[in-house]
Amino acid sequence: MRILISGGSVAGPALAYWLNRHGHETTLVERAPGVRDGGAAIDFRGTALDVLERMDLLGTMREHQTRMDSMSLVDDSGKVVATLPDEAISGDLEVLKADVTRILYEATRSQTAYLFDNTVTRLDQTDSGVTAGFESGPSREFDLVVGADGLHSAVRRLAFGPESDYLRHLGIYGALFTTGNFLDLDHAGLMYNTPGRSALAFAARGNTELRVGLSFVADGLAYDRRDREQQNDLVAKAYADAGWEVPRLLEAMRGAKEFFFDSSSQVVMDRWSAGRVALLGDAAYCAAPTSGRGTSQALIGAYVLAGELAAGDGHAAAFDRYEQVMRPYVERNQAHGRAAARFFFQQPDDDTVEALGEEVDDTVDLPDYLGTTARRA
Numbered sequence: 453m454r455i456l457i458s459g460g461s462v463a464g465p466a467l468a469y470w471l472n473r474h475g476h477e478t479t480l481v482e483r484a485p486g487v488r489d490g491g492a493a494i495d496f497r498g499t500a501l502d503v504l505e506r507m508d509l510l511g512t513m514r515e516h517q518t519r520m521d522s523m524s525l526v527d528d529s530g531k532v533v534a535t536l537p538d539e540a541i542s543g544d545l546e547v548l549k550a551d552v553t554r555i556l557y558e559a560t561r562s563q564t565a566y567l568f569d570n571t572v573t574r575l576d577q578t579d580s581g582v583t584a585g586f587e588s589g590p591s592r593e594f595d596l597v598v599g600a601d602g603l604h605s606a607v608r609r610l611a612f613g614p615e616s617d618y619l620r621h622l623g624i625y626g627a628l629f630t631t632g633n634f635l636d637l638d639h640a641g642l643m644y645n646t647p648g649r650s651a652l653a654f655a656a657r658g659n660t661e662l663r664v665g666l667s668f669v670a671d672g673l674a675y676d677r678r679d680r681e682q683q684n685d686l687v688a689k690a691y692a693d694a695g696w697e698v699p700r701l702l703e704a705m706r707g708a709k710e711f712f713f714d715s716s717s718q719v720v721m722d723r724w725s726a727g728r729v730a731l732l733g734d735a736a737y738c739a740a741p742t743s744g745r746g747t748s749q750a751l752i753g754a755y756v757l758a759g760e761l762a763a764g765d766g767h768a769a770a771f772d773r774y775e776q777v778m779r780p781y782v783e784r785n786q787a788h789g790r791a792a793a794r795f796f797f798q799q800p801d802d803d804t805v806e807a808l809g810e811e812v813d814d815t816v817d818l819p820d821y822l823g824t825t826a827r828r829a
């Protein structure tokens with residue numbers, strides 16, 4: 453089949469990888485002008501490691517581990533007041549998101565046609581295919597379209613309706629940016645928490661960089677998603693009276709090349725497919741950064757979606773089975789994401805503390821889809 457994927461971060465390239473291996477023809481459209489840099493460090497947990505192994509990429513990912521030695525909480529003056537246990541800060545394997553994206557891009561670029569600096573603007577479905585219109589270039593025909601284009605998915609908007617129908621805001625906003633390591637952190641991170649705010653800075657790329665996250669509690673902020681200065685002002689206002697190194701971090705934020713700002717939201721949908729269009733990763737079931745499991749979900753979802761399509765009994769049956777395999781896992785991750793958001797930013801009630809204390813089941817019982825392809829071949 454000819455399959456169009458929208459979004460080239462984690463879910464999109466991972467899906468392209470598996471579709472290529474199952475013998476499909478893949479085109480991937482990404483709005484950014486090239487492979488995206490910047491962003492957080494992300495964790496792979498549980499079954500996601502099995503998927504990386506099946507992709508022969510586990511070794512490469514391990515070579516790019518962040519190797520953080522410690523994460524400590526500091527007070528106003530910068531004095532360390534607590535050091536967090538390893539399992540609280542990183543999963544089984546922690547890698548910079550930019551490295552994950554680049555590794556997946558390298559693993560797919562020879563077989564997948566990448567269209568950077570472009571986006572889908574129209575999707576017209578018929579019984580036999582989908583015509584996709586693009587911001588630049590002519591319309592093209594595909595058998596299926598998959599939206600792996602994140603929280604603000606264009607494919608979801610075009611095929612399922614406005615995002616306000618599906619986004620559940622958790623009452624938190626966050627900025628992420630990269631700057632020089634002026635705190636001289638050595639494979640370490642520092643966190644400074646005050647009521648309703650959590651500032652984080654950690655060393656990255658052999659201690660040459662500082663990756664900074666500034667999150668805060670707020671309800672329904674009105675801002676233009678393309679207006680960086682306005683977003684910088686919102687963060688600066690939320691942190692106006694903050695201590696520690698926050699004034700220097702705010703200054704660095706305004707000069708940072710890579711800057712990201714968004715609400716912490718979940719995506720909740722009854723169905724992840726409509727006809728020949730399906731959704732994957734954050735576009736379909738974002739669990740919010742507080743879950744620490746968005747990347748694992750995206751990776752496992754890509755493996756399952758491609759694998760079910762390989763069964764060869766039609767896309768509708770494959771999309772149904774993809775949902776059956778993924779939904780219980782996604783619901784666990786979303787529940788954890790909500791509980792962690794309350795724990796870090798609000799006064800947690802007893803149920804929240806209890807929910808967070810429970811170990812999250814990071815396993816999905818994965819069928820052996822590679823065997824399916826081999827049998828069909």
Ligand SMILES: Cc1cc2nc3c(=O)[nH]c(=O)nc-3n(C[C@H](O)[C@H](O)[C@H](O)COP(=O)(O)OP(=O)(O)OC[C@H]3O[C@@H](n4cnc5c(N)ncnc54)[C@H](O)[C@@H]3O)c2cc1C
Nearest residue numbers: 459461462463483495571601602606733734744745746747
């Ligand atoms: C601050 C922060 C911390 C996080 N920490 C963790 C963690 O510790 N562990 C973890 O597992 N996950 C974490 N996550 C979540 C994780 O980054 C996501 O869940 C994961 O990247 C999902 O991947 P995705 O490919 O579905 O979506 P995204 O990574 O959001 O990628 C979407 C892609 O689509 C592109 N795109 C958007 N719109 C269009 C369009 N119209 N046309 C074409 N392309 C488009 C974007 O440019 C982007 O490349 C964190 C996220 C944030 C923001």
